[in-house]
Amino acid sequence: RKEVEQDPGPFNVPEGATVAFNCTYSNSASQSFFWYRQDCRKEPKLLMSVYSSGNEDGRFTAQLNRASQYISLLIRDSKLSDSATYLCVVNKGAPARQLTFGSGTQLTVLP
Amino acid sequence: GAVVSQHPSWVICKSGTSVKIECRSLDFQATTMFWYRQFPKQSLMLMATSNEGSKATYEQGVEKDKFLINHASLTLSTLTVTSAHPEDSSFYICSARDLGLAGAYEQYFGPGTRLTVT
Numbered sequence: 187r188k189e190v191e192q193d194p195g196p197f198n199v200p201e202g203a204t205v206a207f208n209c210t211y212s213n214s215a216s217q218s219f220f221w222y223r224q225d226c227r228k229e230p231k232l233l234m235s236v237y238s239s240g241n242e243d244g245r246f247t248a249q250l251n252r253a254s255q256y257i258s259l260l261i262r263d264s265k266l267s268d269s270a271t272y273l274c275v276v277n278k279g280a281p282a283r284q285l286t287f288g289s290g291t292q293l294t295v296l297p
Numbered sequence: 298g299a300v301v302s303q304h305p306s307w308v309i310c311k312s313g314t315s316v317k318i319e320c321r322s323l324d325f326q327a328t329t330m331f332w333y334r335q336f337p338k339q340s341l342m343l344m345a346t347s348n349e350g351s352k353a354t355y356e357q358g359v360e361k362d363k364f365l366i367n368h369a370s371l372t373l374s375t376l377t378v379t380s381a382h383p384e385d386s387s388f389y390i391c392s393a394r395d396l397g398l399a400g401a402y403e404q405y406f407g408p409g410t411r412l413t414v415t
Binding site for chain 2: 220227228229230231232235273284285286287288289290
């Protein structure tokens with residue numbers, strides 16, 4: 187079983203749509219959680235951290251359920267510029283604090 | 298904001314040659330840098346953790362004699378792919394953690410180096 191699992195997609199949605207991505211992780215000792223965005227042939231960039239209480243940044247909402255080891259990302263009113271691959275990322279904690287990446291979910295927002 | 302650079306951004310080399318990739322933290326110090334590899338349509342896979350002044354820690358299945366890592370200063374780590382073969386063609390990305398942010402988990406990524414071995 188992969189440490190971080192995501193639905194690979196692709197998700198093709200019209201502009202303005204709401205889209206949700208899900209992610210599960212296997213290591214219950216994981217310390218922190220993130221969503222990264224990766225554009226084609228570019229490095230990943232941090233989109234947002236994910237907290238147990240849930241957090242929102244503009245059109246993006248992230249949720250964490252530690253009991254279920256489940257992370258989600260909701261994008262509202264999607265824009266063409268949201269087209270990218272979204273990576274669910276989990277941190278293993280001390281001492282190395284290594285990041286483990288999911289395989290990514292590809293999103294294409296259509297005009 | 299924290300900036301990490303990589304050089305070169307892309308390289309094409311012949312099979313059997315060695316390639317060195319540099320990773321620099323430009324505006325912060327990093328005791329720990331990470332090297333990842335990403336094949337097309339796959340996720341980033343951690344290759345090794347590079348610690349300043351000490352030997353790198355390699356992930357299972359990564360040959361330390363083939364992927365030489367040197368972390369000589371708090372702002373520079375290098376990855377040398379020795380005797381490269383076509384199967385080593387990949388996107389190599391480094392990341393660094395800011396020493397100044399105690400307890401920080403966030404890593405800052407370099408722009409990546411695309412290696413093609415012919």
